[in-house]
Amino acid sequence: MSQAYGIAVAAPHTTTTNSPTRIMTLVMLALAPATLYGFWLYGWPAFFLWAITIGAAMLGEAFCLRLLNRRAVPVLMDGSAILTGWLLAVSLPPWAPWWIGVFGGMFATTLGKQAFGGLGQNLYNPAMVARVALLISFPVQMTAWVAPLPMFSAGAPGLVDGLLIILKGVPHAYDAVTSATTLGFAKTELSRGVNLLESLQHAPALSFIGSRPGSLGETAAWLILAGGVAMMFMRIITWHIPLAMLAGIAIPAAILHAVDPSRYLEMGAHVLSGGAMLGAFFIATDYVTSPNSPRGQLIFGFGCGVFTYIIRTWAGYPEGVAFAVLLMNSMTPIIDTYFKPRIYGRDRKGNPLQTTN
Amino acid sequence: MGFLDRFLKAPSWGVHPEDHKRPAADVPLRMFPSPERVFMPLSQHVGGAARPIVLVGQKVLKGQLIAEAQGNISAPIHAPVSGTISAVGEVTAPHPSGLPFKAITIESDGQDRWIETDPLADPFSAAPEEVARRSALAGVVGLGGATFPSAVKFALGKRLKVGTLIVNGGECEPYLSSDDRIMRDFPEQVVDGARIVMHAIGASEALVGIEDNKPEAIAAMRQAAAPYPEVKIRPVPARYPMGSDKQLIQTLTGKEVPSDARAAEVGVLVHNVSTCAAVHKAIRLGHPLVERIVTLNGGAIATPGNVYAPLGTMISDLLAFVGLKEAPSRLILGGPMMGTPLLHDRIPIVKGASGILAFDAAEAFVPEAGPCIRCGNCTKACPMGLLPLEMAARIRVGDLEGAEAYALQDCISCGCCAYVCPSHIPLVQYFSHAKGELTNAERTKLRTDATKRLAEAKAARIERENREKAEAAARRKAEREAAKAAATPAATPVAEQTQGASA
Helix, strand or coil: CCCCCCCCCCCCCCCCCCCHHHHHHHHHHHHHHHHHHHHHHHCHHHHHHHHHHHHHHHHHHHHHHHHCCCCHHHHHCCCHHHHHHHHHHCCCCCCCCHHHHHHHHHHHHHCCCHHHCCCCCCCCCHHHHHHHHHHHHCHHHHCCEECCCCCCCCCCCCHHHHHHHHHHCCCHHHHHHEECCHHHHHHHHHHCCCCHHHHHHHCCCCCCCCCCCCCHHHHCHHHHHHHHHHHHHCCCCCCHHHHHHHHHHHHHHHHHHHHCCCCCCCHHHHHHCCCHHHHHHHHCCCCCCCCCCHHHHHHHHHHHHHHHHHHHHHCCCCCCHHHHHHHHHHHHHHHHHHCCCCCCCECCCCCECCCCC | CCHHHHHHHCCCCCECCCCCCCCHHHCCCEECCCCCEEEEECCCCCCECCEECCCCCCEECECCEEEECCCCCECCEECCCCEEEEEEEEEECCCCCCCEEEEEEEEECCCCCECCCCCCCCHHHCCHHHHHHHHHHCCCECCCCCCCEHHHHHHHHHHCCCCEEEEEECCCCCCCCHHHHHHHHCHHHHHHHHHHHHHHHCCCEEEEEEECCCHHHHHHHHHHHCCCCCEEEEEECCCECCCCHHHHHHHHHCCCCCCCCCHHHHCEEEEEHHHHHHHHHHHHHCCCCCEEEEEEECCCECCCEEEEEECCCEHHHHHHHHCECCCCCEEEECCCCCCEEECCCCCECCCCCCEEEEECHHHHCCCCCCCCCCCCHHHHHCCCCCCHHHHHHHHHCCCHHHHHHCCHHHCCCCCHHHHHCCCCCCHHHHHHHHHHHHHHHHHHHHHHHHHHHHHHHHHHHHHHHHHHHHHHHHHHHHHHHHHHHHHHHHHCHHHHHHHHHHC
């Protein structure tokens, strides 16, 4: 009973059931509660913008794959384009016009990702590349925030009205809804010479349940945090980058606020505002664009946090997570080169350990 | 080491594959009925192949020497059955290439008559060198899979004054349970063997590391080791590759083997539990290594379990013994993480064969490889602290030196990285390929250097010879002229006078 068993394949002869699709799906599940809560807060327009952005991201990816004469469906199934579109969508003003979503989604997957060679090859986080491109190109639409107007509440736009808001622009009936984010308001007032102690008395409340103006991923800071912790338990991300990034924001914020509360926002406002939470747990932790050693990740995360704080406090933009993440993305190859894990039997420099016996 | 350091540096290497050890591990050991014919390869160990000393047609007894060790690192081969030598020919090697190698074929007479043995009644009063010598003569090699001649390791341990013997009962490979079985069924042999090895290397203690997924083995070994306080049973967490020397040493002693040193240089020596049992038999009974426990496991096998079989038994005979539910989709020698894929089953089992796995279609399924998403799971899993993703990225574009700069040569090919890779990239394949290419390049370089040296030596020799010839010619010419000059004065004094006048 002699039988041939085909070609020889290299060990190991068993493998994990994990896959990129599973990882992307779990990340999306972790992001879902915050997103759903955002839909409820900002109504149907937010949902449509989210769907349009994801669709555009997938379309951009499919277009590039067709140019490469590759079949698009199997690649789209890995979920990475959907996740990119999703992350971009939750960083946009919830009532932004449809073309913001289309432009951003297409930009993210074509120029942000496929131009580098597709999944795993891009140097910069595609969603943040797109967000920055949008912010620089369309500053008015990208800073037009709305106050929460919960779905099904009195005065909230219905399904059809919601679609019209996204497609045709915000009608005058909703003018009262437009508002500023905490960070934006503080920056504007400071630039007018009003100090924070005065201006914050009229500021949009920094509600801890997220009922305030902002992007989908901004207002639901606690749900983002919960999603991030869930990802840690599922071993999709480690604590290094999120903790370091939040520390990078919180430490300078705490010190400077203690020094001069009239000039510097308090720590809580910084950590719970803007893209801090979303950035720390979902953006900066992107595998492709972050370092792969624990020490490198601590440095990377802390850098993201500090740059965010610097941009928010002293630069022209009220929010700086996207810029900070892109800056640190460009540092990733350098960090990876200089902060490798220690090899068994070698010291940190890679020299063999001294024999102790 | 502060709290933060412990938090940051706690060992996090390795993987937890589904172990698939049971029910095979719990099935009582079965004895394989004497095979009709055995094929004893001459290379069953690291080092030089053994040299046959028998002739076709010669009658041999079980345990009789049929091929002797050749060179410093080698091991002899003994007849696993009694019978007649029918051929000294070739058989397919247990290697993915499926290339043939030399083997001695013995037709069994079915009687299993042992050769007269020469046991050592009290090994502890014998010289350590005597124990090593007898182990070498019995053909004992490392049975964990490395098949390094044990006596060579004994001598090394003795020379480097090793204090601790580590007995490796980790058996971290999924599916395999031959070491588990030997510890459950023959714990006294293992403990006695370990004590003999301690004596041979001069160690003062033995730490027996057993993964905590083998509670029966731990209990049996504890009982067997109870009278000997120097033999300590140490359960270790079940985590692949715990049975790797370096990882087991680190877990049990906290010592790390420097990358350019051997374990003995940090005062420890590792021997497998089955090797210890083989040493026990070689010394106490005078039995050379001719049989072993082989795990037969996998979805295609009807009655998975462990079989005690003579070496040289064909894998096809073993598979027939345990029965096949279906034609195996893949046949593996060893475990699923590091085992060798076999091209067919007409291959004999060898000293290092701890198991034969016959996988069904579902187990043999290989998902298609995708792009690296830099998730870093491979770096977290790597027990050596390497960066598999960086090495693979460089090897893919042919930058082998780049991969080498990431300490490719420290890779132990355990397969953790490829196992955890969500994109199913065959990382070990990349590394084996690169290591092979680098070895070839090194060899080519050595050969080129040698050729260059020889060419230069030849050029120098020719030059020297030419010079010597020229010198010799000049000398001869001078001599000739001198002789001429000496002869001339008598014949032509006139000339001398003229010369003298002119001078």
